[in-house]
Amino acid sequence: MLLTLDDTQHANFSGILASKSLIRPPARDPRLRLVLGNVVLFWQDEQVPHGIEVVDGAIRAVRLWSDGTRQIVTFFWPGSIIAPSALQRYTAETLTRCTLRPREDIVAPEPSGTDQALQASLRLLAATGKKSATSRMAWFLLQIRQHLPRDPVLPNACRIVVPRNDIADYLGMTLETACRTLAAFRAQGLIDLPTRKTICYLNIPRLARIASLQSESGRA
Numbered sequence: 001m002l003l004t005l006d007d008t009q010h011a012n013f014s015g016i017l018a019s020k021s022l023i024r025p026p027a028r029d030p031r032l033r034l035v036l037g038n039v040v041l042f043w044q045d046e047q048v049p050h051g052i053e054v055v056d057g058a059i060r061a062v063r064l065w066s067d068g069t070r071q072i073v074t075f076f077w078p079g080s081i082i083a084p085s086a087l088q089r090y091t092a093e094t095l096t097r098c099t100l101r102p103r104e105d106i107v108a109p110e111p112s113g114t115d116q117a118l119q120a121s122l123r124l125l126a127a128t129g130k131k132s133a134t135s136r137m138a139w140f141l142l143q144i145r146q147h148l149p150r151d152p153v154l155p156n157a158c159r160i161v162v163p164r165n166d167i168a169d170y171l172g173m174t175l176e177t178a179c180r181t182l183a184a185f186r187a188q189g190l191i192d193l194p195t196r197k198t199i200c201y202l203n204i205p206r207l208a209r210i211a212s213l214q215s216e217s218g219r220a
Contacts, residue, residue, distance in 0.1 A: 033100050041082075041092040041100075051106035052082040057098030058147070058161045061090040061120070072170040074120035075162065077147035081106065096161050131213065136171045137181040138211035141191065145201060157198040 032055060035041070042048050044064055059076040073090050076082055081103060082092060131139065148158035162170075168178040185191045190207055192200040201207070 029101075031101050033102070035094050035098045035100055037094050037096045037098075039094045041094065042088055044088060044091045046088055047086055048082070048084045048088045050084050051103035052092075053101040053103050054078055054080045054082070055099040055101055057100075058095040059098060060093055060095055060162075060166060062093065063090045070169065072166055075144070075147075075170075077144075095163075095166070131211075133171070133173050133177050133181055134184070135211055135213045136173070137167075137178065137185070138190075138207045140167065140171055141185075141199075141201070142204070142207055142211055145204075148199070151198050154194050154198055154200075157192075157194055157200050160197055160199050 035057075037057075041052065041059070044062075054076050056078050059080075059082070061073040061076065063071045063073050065071070075095075076092075084106060144162065145158070148161065151157040151159050164178055164182075165175050168175045171178065173181075182191070182193065185207075186193050190201075190203045190210075192202055194200065
């Protein structure tokens, strides 16, 4: 099941911008809007009239299928811009507390939300389509490393802002496989997991070598 607010709590991004209960503009820039975690910015097949710049935080893009299943298409990190679309092809949800900036200046020929989702899916397929679960996990950890915020308490640790079930959905594996692979990486000295929500990268070159491997057995 998709973890979101229900319809009575959701409005499109334009409505969210006006909601004082969810958004508080920081004094340094009146255009910035602060959104809590687990908030739907817009639904799949909804119109998104203007771009949304992610200043801080993390957002997931989720494609919902008719049988009730879902596929995480991509993640948006600080510096990303969610492109506008007359008919958006995914649902966007905040993973964490986010600082966002509306970008009414973004118009054609910028890529539409549909193009953005398609390009993200193609990148994911190219990177993971022929890899084992181990290689896919190594690739993912390297991809998100530069985006993870530092933990304020634990030295050399970053906060994992993506839940494990989202990691599993994104990489096309079961939750059990995702957890088992992370535990194996920890046992091999590639990473450390001081807490469930933190990670330390201990051997990046070896992670990169694992990420480059392909498997004839296909996906887990």
